[in-house]
Amino acid sequence: MGNFDLATVRHSMAHVLAAAVQELYPTTLFAIGPAINEGFYYDMKLPVRLVLEDFPAIETKMREILGKNLAFVREEIAKEQALALFAHNPYKVEIIEELPADAVITIYRLGDFVDLCRGPHVESTADLSVDGFALLNLAGAYWRGDEKRDQLQRIYATAFASKAELDHHLTMLQEREKRDHRRIGKDLDLFSFHEEAGAGLAYWHPMGGRIRLVLEDFWRKEHIKHGYELIYTPHVGRSWLWETSGHLDFYKEGMYSAMDVDGQEYYAKPMNCPFHIMIYQNDKKSYRQLPCRWAELGTVYRYERAGALHGLMRVRGFTQDDAHIFCTPEQLADEVYAALQFSLHILSTFGFSKIQAFLSTQPKEKSVGEAHRWQEATDALRSALDRADLSFGVDEGGGAFYGPKIDLKIEDSMGREWQLSTIQLDFNMPERFKLTFIDRDGEAKRPYMVHRALLGSLERFFGVLTEHYAGAFPLWLAPIQVRIVPVSMKFVEYAQQVARYLGEADLRVSLDDGDDRMQAKIKRANELRIPYTIIVGGRDAENGTASMKIRGGVDKNDLSLAELRSYLVEKSVSKSLFL
CATH class of the missing domain: 3.30.930.10 (Bira Bifunctional Protein; Domain 2)
Structure with a gap:
């Protein structure tokens, strides 16, 4: 394989994707297929609505094309030639028509597939890894981001120089999905x-x-x-303010509609x-x-x-x-x-x-x-x-x-x-x-x-x-810093004393005094990513002590309450990132 940067590899693989889709769905109209951070996508108008279950067939066809050692052939043509070549495709025609009359336009051929493209590309499909790519997702995309224009189908994908790099990236994507703030927020x-x-x-x-x-x-x-x-x-201002600032001239499409206040136009502030x-x-x-x-x-x-x-x-x-x-x-x-x-x-x-x-x-x-x-x-x-x-x-x-x-x-x-x-x-x-x-x-x-x-x-x-x-906030940011768990209901009163004592130091403390078993309460605290779970029982009530379970760390037993509070306050005030 040649020594090409990832952007070139990914843009080349976008053409392989389009070539595969063209073989499977010959009437497809292709819009744009750029390399993006961590991958690439291609927007297209297909005769069918794709689903994720269609990906294996497309990937198989892509591997067939990759195995043929096809060259990426660059050609320069005049604007009139380009318009004739892509006359069947309104998306390419629109792009071409915006170019100057004397523009030298480049196209790339890959077997039977031809695309309007500036490049660059790898020399041939032999420079691309057969196992180093994956189709990831589907999305809808309006042509040129305009909701009034055609809605296209977008295939998101990624490509790397080797399968090992791809596997590492896919593992990272799985971790990102687990860490999605919308999921954790729920x-x-x-x-x-x-x-x-x-x-x-x-x-x-x-x-x-x-x-x-x-x-x-x-x-x-x-x-x-x-x-x-x-x-x-304020949250709103008269139109004069936004006229003077220039927002009504340059940013009006990003502002909400004017409201009438005493015969004057007011806008919610965008800045x-x-x-x-x-x-x-x-x-x-x-x-x-x-x-x-x-x-x-x-x-x-x-x-x-x-x-x-x-x-x-x-x-x-x-x-x-x-x-x-x-x-x-x-x-x-x-x-x-x-x-x-x-x-x-x-x-x-x-x-x-x-x-x-x-x-x-x-x-x-x-x-x-x-x-x-x-x-x-x-x-x-x-x-x-x-x-x-x-x-x-x-x-x-x-x-x-x-x-x-x-x-x-x-x-x-x-x-x-x-x-x-x-x-x-x-x-x-x-x-x-x-x-x-x-x-x-x-x-x-x-x-x-x-x-x-x-x-x-x-x-x-x-x-x-x-x-x-991943939702496991450091102590100083955690919404609940400390969860108190009594070993049994007999020790709820002592647990309340511990909660009050820690709360007096401005620690955010929660007491789980429900009827569940202790292990269930500890499990719930772990699921909520609470940094410290304090366990109190009979010996603790007698000695004025507690045991502490540290999220992802080593337990500490038989701590005096003064020692416990001092430790937690120091960690919180110092904004330590570690428990």
Whole structure:
């Protein structure tokens, strides 16, 4: 086999998949089949509705094609030739028609299958592993993501250079399925969704609410420690606000319909930033008052297509971990560095140690803001990354039209990347709202505005955490930290004393004083992933002691209550990730 990167292998295997489907269902119309992170997919219009039971036949046909040592043959053709070649396929025709008249179009042939494609591909099917691929799932997909266009069938698949790599990946997928936050959320009674009351809106149950409260309290305390002020802003605003910010021009499709209030149009907020700007404008600012660091757990509402909704990871109403920094040009570098260090501190507290940074710079085609400001801002971001001794990739031209940014991606316990923290410069809104501060020379000048998120949103971050920990939250986050189990009903009174004693130290304690046998109670505590189960019996009642079962650890017996409480409090206060 040749030495090809996985993206090339997977894109080549997408053509093998399409060739196999074409042999089995000759009238199929093919749309697009790109390589994606961890695999590939192909969207197609088939004469039948596929089910998972059809996969073995498709995989068998794919192996037949792989065994023929067919070459991936690249050809360059003119636009008119391409339109004639794919005249039967409206999806390919639409893509071709959008290309310039003089465009040189590439196609790839694989036996009898021909596809519109830029490539690259492996040289032949001999470069692909016969046992290194698997079809994974089926889904519906609208052509070009538009619900008003054709609905296609999407086959998800993956491919690796060897069967061993594939097997490892499939094992990991099984583990991910077990850790799915929607499944764990139901098992542990953390949250729910109710389509009849509104899709994409999360309901936090008492156990989930406990974890959220701990997260929010930690977030607030850390922000105050790091020099931020906490603010609170409305959930709706007049259309003037969104016209001035530009959201009604550029983001209206993501906003909910206007409501009439006293003859004025109001919109539910999709962002917090315009509200923070209104507070900034409440009085004239001197350079002596800067920087202003304002943070808010602000709930926002954004429209997402029904097909894009996914548990807590993609919702229509969510609470942003949001902050804005208004500063002078001289303060910018230090403020960006402090925000970056703050982000790293927060992420490491939750146990994320594999963190990648990316710097996105000024777009080449369209951007707002003076050239010197882009340079100053980009230099400040780059300097912060260097000062933090953080290696980073550069996405040249990948910044927003209104400013450069730093993104931090974490790797979870299952090897998946999640983009969480963002430090984003904004030249657009200060101009639109005409923000100023009075500098040392008495002149009114434009402040720098930095958007900064550490966690992204509480909902999505909670989903990531739930899967990262597999629902076995560390002690400081666990909704129930300690479960008290009496050996028999005779010792319930002593168990109550132990529960009160531990509860006085602000530990979250639950007493299981039901009629079930002790072993059944211990099993239930394990199913709920409770970190510590405290067993008390006759000798404990006499001696003022208890025994402790540690989730996934070694039992400790005959602990004094003072010793027990001290141990649990230290673990909780230190935010230890280990029991």
